[in-house]
Amino acid sequence: MKTADVLVIGAGPCGLFQVFELGLLGLNAIVVEALEQPGGQCAELYPQKPIFDIPAIPEISGAELTQNLLRQIAPFDAQFCFGERIEQLEARGERFWLRGSLGSEFDVAAVVIAAGAGAFKPVRLKLEGIEALEGQQLFYSVRDRAAFAGKDLVIFGGGDSALDWVMALETAARSLVLVHRSERFRAQPALVEQMRELCHQGRMRFVAGRASDYRCVGGGLSAIELTDSDGKAQWQAADSLLVFFGMVPDAGPVKLWGLAMEANQLRVDTERFETSLPGVFAVGDINTYPGKKKLILSGFHEAALAAFAIKARLEPGKKVQLQYTTTSPLLRRRLGID
Numbered sequence: 192m193k194t195a196d197v198l199v200i201g202a203g204p205c206g207l208f209q210v211f212e213l214g215l216l217g218l219n220a221i222v223v224e225a226l227e228q229p230g231g232q233c234a235e236l237y238p239q240k241p242i243f244d245i246p247a248i249p250e251i252s253g254a255e256l257t258q259n260l261l262r263q264i265a266p267f268d269a270q271f272c273f274g275e276r277i278e279q280l281e282a283r284g285e286r287f288w289l290r291g292s293l294g295s296e297f298d299v300a301a302v303v304i305a306a307g308a309g310a311f312k313p314v315r316l317k318l319e320g321i322e323a324l325e326g327q328q329l330f331y332s333v334r335d336r337a338a339f340a341g342k343d344l345v346i347f348g349g350g351d352s353a354l355d356w357v358m359a360l361e362t363a364a365r366s367l368v369l370v371h372r373s374e375r376f377r378a379q380p381a382l383v384e385q386m387r388e389l390c391h392q393g394r395m396r397f398v399a400g401r402a403s404d405y406r407c408v409g410g411g412l413s414a415i416e417l418t419d420s421d422g423k424a425q426w427q428a429a430d431s432l433l434v435f436f437g438m439v440p441d442a443g444p445v446k447l448w449g450l451a452m453e454a455n456q457l458r459v460d461t462e463r464f465e466t467s468l469p470g471v472f473a474v475g476d477i478n479t480y481p482g483k484k485k486l487i488l489s490g491f492h493e494a495a496l497a498a499f500a501i502k503a504r505l506e507p508g509k510k511v512q513l514q515y516t517t518t519s520p521l522l523r524r525r526l527g528i529d
C-alpha cells in the first residue's frame with residue numbers, strides 16, 4: 192500500500208502544477224498517470240507545437256512546458272506511478288483508498304483528479320481476437336526492450352514513437368518490418384531517412400499497408416498477413432508486434448466513482464475546487480463550473496486554490512497563511528533554496 196498526503200490522478204500540466212502548490216504548503220503527493228510519461232495532452236497530442244498563452248512565457252512547446260514543470264516540482268520529490276490508471280476510488284473513514292490497473296493500492300488523506308479528457312489509452316490493432324495476445328506477443332509500449340531480442344518483430348505506425356523503436360530495436364531483433372498505411376509519415380524526416388537507409392541496406396523492410404490477418408501455432412503468434420495499398424497480401428513471419436497508432440483519451444473510470452458530473456466533467460465549486468465528495472478535488476480540463484475555460488492557466492489557478500483547501504481540510508482549525516516565495520523563509524526552505 193502506497194501512502195501520501197494527496198494522490199493526484201493524471202500528470203498533465205495541471206496535475207504536475209498541483210504537486211508544486213501542495214509542496215509549497217508542506218504536503219507530499221503521489222501522481223498516478225496512465226501514460227508512460229508526464230505531460231498529458233501537451234506531451235501526447237502536441238509536443239512540438241508552440242503555446243503562446245502561458246503567463247510570462249511568450250512561447251513554449253508542449254514538451255518544454257512539461258520539462259519546466261518537472262523541474263519546478265523537483266524539490267518536492269513526488270512519487271510517480273506511470274503506465275497505471277486509477278480505476279477505483281472509495282472514501283474509507285477520513286481517508287481514501289484507490290486502486291490502479293496494475294493492482295497498486297493507495298491510502299491517502301485527499302485526492303485531486305487532474306484527469307483532463309480522460310486516461311490516455313492506445314488505439315488498438317483491429318484484428319478479431321488478437322487482444323488475447325496482448326502483453327505476450329502484442330504490445331502498445333516497450334517496458335523491457337530485451338524482450339524483443341532475437342524476435343521476428345513487426346512495428347506498426349508512422350509517427351516518432353514507431354520510428355524511434357525501429358532504430359532502437361533493429362539490431363536486437365532477428366527480423367524487422369515496419370508497417371504504415373502510406374508512404375507519408377508523421378515522424379521527423381531524419382528518422383524516416385534513417386529507416387529508408389536501413390531498408391536499402393537490407394537490414395529491415397518497410398510495407399505501406401495494414402495488417403489483415405494473423406496465424407497462431409500452438410497458441411502463439413507465428414505470422415501476420417500484411418495487405419499493401421494495392422490490395423496485395425503477403426504473409427510475414429512474426430512472433431512480436433509493437434503497435435504505435437497513437438493515444439485516445441477515455442473518460443472511463445472517473446464516471447464510475449459516483450461524483451456529480453455535467454456533460455462528462457466533474458462539477459466543482461470555485462472556492463475549493465472540491466467535487467461532490469468532500470476530500471476529492473478536481474482541477475484542469477476534467478472539471479466544470481460557471482465560466483470554466485479549458486486552458487492551462489485556468490488549471491494552474493485551480494490547483495493553487497485546491498491546495499489551500501486541502502491544507503485546511505487536513506489541519507482543521509488552523510489558518511492557512513498565504514506566503515510569498517520571494518520572501519518566506521519557510522517556502523524558500525521547502526523549495527530547497529535556503
Ligand code: FAD
Pocket residue numbers: 200201202203204205206223224225226230231232233236237241242243244275276277278305306307308309310311444445474475476477485486487488490
Ligand atoms: P491533460 O493534459 O488531459 O492530462 C490529463 C492526464 O491524466 C492524461 O495524461 C491522462 O492519461 C491522465 N489520466 C486521466 N485519467 C486517469 C486515470 N484514471 N488514471 C491515471 N491517469 C489518468 N491550452 C492552452 O492553455 N493553450 C494552448 O495553446 C493550448 N493548445 C492546445 C492545442 C491542442 C492541439 C490541444 C489538444 C489542446 C490545447 N490546449 C491548450 C488545452 C490544454 O492542453 C489542456 O487544457 C491541458 O492539457 C489540460 O491539462 P490537464 O492536466 O487538465 O489534463
